[in-house]
Amino acid sequence: MREPIVIEKLTKYYNNFLALDNLSLTVSANENVGLLGPNGAGKSTTLKILCGLIRASSGAAYIDGVDVAGKPEQALAKIGAIIETPEFYPFLTPEETLGYLGRLRGMGGDELKRRIKEVIALVRLQDWSKVKIEKFSRGMKQRLGLAQTLLHDPPVLILDEPGLGLDPRGVVEFREIIESAGKEKTVFFASHQLVEVTQICNQVAIIDHGRLLAYDSIAALEKKYKSLESAYLELTEAPLE
């Protein structure tokens, strides 16, 4: 089992609320998969379990064959993640923040300095690299969030609504960065923006009420339902048994 992401029969309860219901899916290497679903469908819960932030009630999640619950450090070493709107320590600058996170991932010296410069330039925060984050807007924090996912050049990116809070230019720039990264990496990407998903991903998984409703290539879904939008609307409006 060496697929980048394997989700096996994941079930998650928040008290009595069933957030994930026996969810299983596999993301193969270098695939870019969009995770679609209405609010409360279980998208963020799935990504949080993959990132070791919460525990599943049952089932398992694997990153590159490593059980996230059993060996979280080993699994997390393979990923770069943005979950919800990222928040950072306000007393640090982007350079210091990336220095901290890079060092925690075993980077250091000139390589880390060079890489920090690269990712800061990539997300266009050069003029703010030495400014304390307490002065940052939501969009700027989102940019820094993307910079920290790419800093250590991980093979797997797990992104939860990465375009949230960005201005239109930022959304386009983000899309281009993720699209470019997706050529060499596996991207698992939760979003409400169908256009964004279409441009970045080649496959989509549609979930609702914690259940997997469809998992196929965009082309196949468009063929079956006329468009991705129709597929989404048709699949997510059906009442669940």
Added chain:
Amino acid sequence: MSEFEKLRIVIGYEFLKHIRRKRLYVILGLTVIAELAVLILVPVLGDGFPDNIMVMAALLSVGPSLAGIGAIFFAGDAIAGEFENKTGFILFTNPVKRSTLVIGKYLACYAAVALLVILGYVIVTISLLAIYGSVPIETLSSFGLCLLYAGSILSVTFFFSAISKGAMGATVITLVFIMVISAIIDSVLAMTGQPHWFMLSTNGDAIATVYGGYEAFMEGFGGGGGMMPFEMETPSVGLSVLSMVLYLGVGFVLSLFISKRRQLA
């Protein structure tokens, strides 16, 4: 990369947080003000400085003991803040053990608190040297007890930070627990003649009573032991040390255990 190296990195950046926050300098300022108040008010309101150096040393120990307050303000948001401010979404997705993060935060907080204690005892030492020309050897014991007291308060604060939703809640609960609840129970136990060596407020008193018990301390206010409204036996330093070690160990282990289990939903 070993967990020890990661721990070193966490301590470094967490200590930087304390250095950049105003609260460190506010408590440092309060420590200086407390010491100045003793140095000015004792001779002005009394009949000059006390003849007994132990009494003055005990009175001056009020400054360093403010490190306990510092510990609460530094550590209240240590764990709760990661969940409340959602900075944990970034920090916890890194390949580092939660226990490493918590231990690193604890040690960085402790380093900041130790700064306060050291500053306080530097003032105590300089003042005693200037007034009496010597420093009692008990100052060393008082210094050690103050460091231990700060550590035990830090552990209790970490425990409340681990179980609280918000940083402010954790800070307030710890303040109320130590300054109000513990102090009330302590007083009741003392007044009724019951053992109270296991109360944190009593343990804090050891920082001053190491110079000669409650009697010597109250003598500094000009009334001697007679100022006590009831008979109050000074708890043994050994039992206070045991109690503080227990608070430190149990509080810290519980905060580690809870932090590791806590989910960031």
